Amino acid sequence: MIEVKNLEKTFGDQKVLKGITTTFDSGKTNLIIGQSGSGKTVFLKSLLGIHTPEAGTIEFDGRVYSNLTDDEKRELRTEIGMVFQGSALFDSMTVEENIGFPLKMFTKKTAAEIKERVNFVIDRVKLINANTKKPSEISGGMQKRVAIARAIVNNPKYLFCDEPNSGLDPKTAIVIDNLIKEITEEYDITTIINTHDMNSVMEIGDKIVFLKNGLLEWEGSNKEIFKTDNEAVTDFVYSSELFKKVRRMYLEDDK
Numbered sequence: 001m002i003e004v005k006n007l008e009k010t011f012g013d014q015k016v017l018k019g020i021t022t023t024f025d026s027g028k029t030n031l032i033i034g035q036s037g038s039g040k041t042v043f044l045k046s047l048l049g050i051h052t053p054e055a056g057t058i059e060f061d062g063r064v065y066s067n068l069t070d071d072e073k074r075e076l077r078t079e080i081g082m083v084f085q086g087s088a089l090f091d092s093m094t095v096e097e098n099i100g101f102p103l104k105m106f107t108k109k110t111a112a113e114i115k116e117r118v119n120f121v122i123d124r125v126k127l128i129n130a131n132t133k134k135p136s137e138i139s140g141g142m143q144k145r146v147a148i149a150r151a152i153v154n155n156p157k158y159l160f161c162d163e164p165n166s167g168l169d170p171k172t173a174i175v176i177d178n179l180i181k182e183i184t185e186e187y188d189i190t191t192i193i194n195t196h197d198m199n200s201v202m203e204i205g206d207k208i209v210f211l212k213n214g215l216l217e218w219e220g221s222n223k224e225i226f227k228t229d230n231e232a233v234t235d236f237v238y239s240s241e242l243f244k245k246v247r248r249m250y251l252e253d254d255k
Contacts, residue, residue, distance in 0.1 A: 001023065001024065001025055001026050001061055001190060002023070002024040002047065002058065002059065002060055002061075002158065002190055002192070003023050003024075003057075003058075003059040004020055004021060004022050004023070004024075004047070004056070004057075004058055004059075005021050005056055005057045005058075005059075006019045006020070006021055006055060006056040006057070007019065007020040007021070007043070007046060007053050007055070007056035007057075007058065008020075008053055008054050008055040008056055009039075009042055009043075009046055009051055009053045009054060010054055015214060016039045016042045016214050017039050017042060017043060017046065017053065017214050018039075018213075018214040018215050019055075019056070019215070020039075020043065020056070020211070020214075020215070020216045021056075021216065022209055022216055022219060024190050024192055024207065025190065025206075025207070026157075026188050026189065026190040027184060027185055027188045027189070027190075028184065028190070028191070028206040028207055029180065029181050029184050029191050029193060029204045029205065029206045029207075030190070030191060030192045030193065030206065030207045030208075030209065031192075031193045031194075031195055031200060031201060031204075031205045031207070031208045031209065032044060032192065032193065032194045032195070032209050032211065033195060033196065033201060033208060033209070033210050033211070033236070034210055034211035034212060034217075034236070035212070035236060037213075038211040038212050038213065038214070039211050039213070039214040040194055040211050041162075041194065043194075043211065044160065044162060044192070044194045046058070047160070047192065048080070048082070048160060049065060049073065049077075052066075060076060060079075060157075060158065061157070063076065078106050078107075078154060079156055079157040079158060080156055080157075080158045080159075080160065081150075081151030081152050081153075081154065081156035081158070081159045081160070081189075082151055082159075082160050082161075082162075083144070083147045083148055083151045083159070083160070083161040083162065083164050083180075084147065084162055085162045085163040085164075085166050086166070086167075087135070087143045087144060087146065087147040088147065089135040089143060089146055089147065089150075090135075091134065091135055091136060092134075093134070093135075094131065094132050094133060094134060095122070095127065095130045095131055095132070095133055095134075095135075095138070095146050096115075096118055096122070096131045096132065098135070098146055098150055099118045099121060099122065099146060099149045099150045099153050100114045100115070100117075100118045100153070101150065102150060102153055102154050103117060103118070103153055103154060106154065107154065117153060118149075118153065119131075121149040121152055121153050122149055124149070124152075124183070125145045125146075125148055125149045125179060125183075126145070126179075127142060127145050127146065127149065130142060130146070139172075140167055140168055140172070141168060141172035141175065141176065144164060144168065144172075144176050145176075145179070147164075148164075148176075148179060148180065148183070152183060152187070152189075155187070156189060157189065157190060158189065158190045158191075158192075159180075159183075159184065159189045159190070159191040159192070160191075160192050160193075160194075161180060161191070161192070161193040161194065161195075162194045163194060163195055163196065163197075164176055164177075164180065164193065164195070165177065165195065165197045165199075165200060170199065173197060173199060173200070174199065174203065177199070177200050177203050177204045178203070178204070180193070180204065181203075181204040198237060201222055201225065201237070202222055203222075204222075205221060205222030205225070206221060206222070207219065207220070207221060208220060208221065208222060208225055210225075210230075210232070210233055210236070212232050212236075217230065217232050217233065218230045218232070218233045225237060
């Protein structure tokens with residue numbers, strides 16, 4: 001679980017985060033959504049420790065990040081997995097080498113132990129016949145699988161995903177969404193996803209945090225978002241006719 005209390009972040013004269021308070025539960029897929037400039041990227045980077053907030057606290061299962069020593073912060077980082085927007089794979093490394101990189105960097109596992117763990121996560125994310133290939137030799141969807149495998153190879157408690165469906169076709173995006181949700185539930189991970197993909201909201205949004213102008217405007221589940229009367233949310237989510245139709249179906253089924 002990650003608990004955020006009254007988080008504020010300012011750059012120069014601009015206050016980007018204005019007292020955000022929320023909770024992200026383990027075993028759940030928690031989505032952060034909002035328009036460009038809403039503060040969602042700064043929020044994600046603050047959770048990761050990349051930005052230092054001027055006020056408020058972030059607690060990782062009761063551990064207040066700002067109160068941790070440097071050694072304790074380094075230890076916490078070993079409990080975090082990250083899936084970057086562009087996958088961020090090393091072009092010169094094979095799939096196996098990319099996935100095993102965190103284990104070589106942050107653990108004392110032997111080469112045999114690393115290989116065993118790498119093969120396990122490769123099988124878990126269903127990467128078929130890709131072990132010795134370079135990122136340029138596999139599809140975008142397979143690259144995302146590699147990125148997810150690398151993120152979970154060290155058994156993280158917390159998984160952060162920044163636009164994991166960026167650049168993927170709709171069918172592949174659904175596959176990646178389902179994989180992230182399965183892994184989250186299977187390993188009881190606290191997963192936080194920064195996304196603009198409304199299909200992800202519909203399919204895997206156990207909890208959705210909607211930011212607007214640096215404020216937490218609304219939060220709830222993917223079922224609750226179809227029933228909300230919050231105008232800012234409805235303007236953002238139902239900007240297309242398709243989602244307007246979906247909302248009407250949800251509301252009719254609820255009667």
